[in-house]
Amino acid sequence: MITAERKPLEELIEYIKPFKRILLLGCNECVTVCAAGGRKEVGMLASGLQMARLKSGTSVEIQQHTIERQCDPEYVEELASMIDGADAVLSMACGCGVQQIAMRYKDKPVFPALNTKFMGASERQGVWAERCQGCGDCLLGITGGICPISRCAKQLMNGPCGGSTTGKCEISEDVDCAWQLIWDRLKTLGLTERYLDIIPAKDWRTGGGSGPRKIIREDLAE
């Protein structure tokens, strides 16, 4: 999923300062799962913003709403009348959702309430870790299911480097050495001979090196 964290309240208060009617918009997908921008977080933020405003002697009208996906035009379209009644939108979606709203409602100020962080997986309750950088040419099939792009600090294609000590990366004791994990997993799978193959330098054109990327499915595209 795409993970995100709420921006500091101070920054958000500053964004909405000039406005009287705010639409605080949550998203039911990734940001709900990582507890950053779902219905509950919308409620928490609405309360927080309202209290901060009251404390400074003003108040703000905050309409709370959460849609299925802010990154899909079908759902964004349904917001038309609601957005009409607001001076500005504070979106609790990832960057994709915020941009979708901004693109559809061109004359309405839209602000991000979250900082979008990374594509990650849940390690345990309340902990998410980076697992994919969307490089566009997945290596997991030859690295034992462990990604050296998102999990190695140097993104080494042939590791580990000299900074790997007792299975940990030199950047922090809390970070596993991805190449140690890859080696351990290849051993478990009985595929250690694969480790001897030199993986060629990565072609980053698929990973954003050629500018913004797009997928077009001819059979689906209208």
Added chain:
Amino acid sequence: MENFEPVIVAFCCHYCAYTAADMAGSQRLPYPSNVKIIRVPCSGQVDSLHIVKAFEKGADGVYVAGCLDGDCHFKNGNVKAAKRIAYVQKYLEEIGLESERLEMVNISAGMGHRFAEVASTITEKIRKLGPSPIKASASL
């Protein structure tokens, strides 16, 4: 300020603090009427949103009363509640409210005396802090 009577919301676990409040009552122990008790099935069931809403609606103080360490009827709801309280305390600071207005306490079902004592101590603390700035502005 001298006449200030704080409104305090106490989320009390059914298995401990709420029963302790009952016991305080049967033992005729006086405690401040400022404390408005809300019975919950477990302190771990008290959501951050419940607490924040209580403040938004004008509470001057809020406390969550759960079971003693290791005594939670649902294994560890009280531990989860304590973590949540710490999280909301930081949020209150961000909003500009004193984090002391929110507290987690642990009371067993047999501690009627402690219930009354906690209610009095917290009421006094909030009285000293003064009215919530939210309530003051909202009523203008």
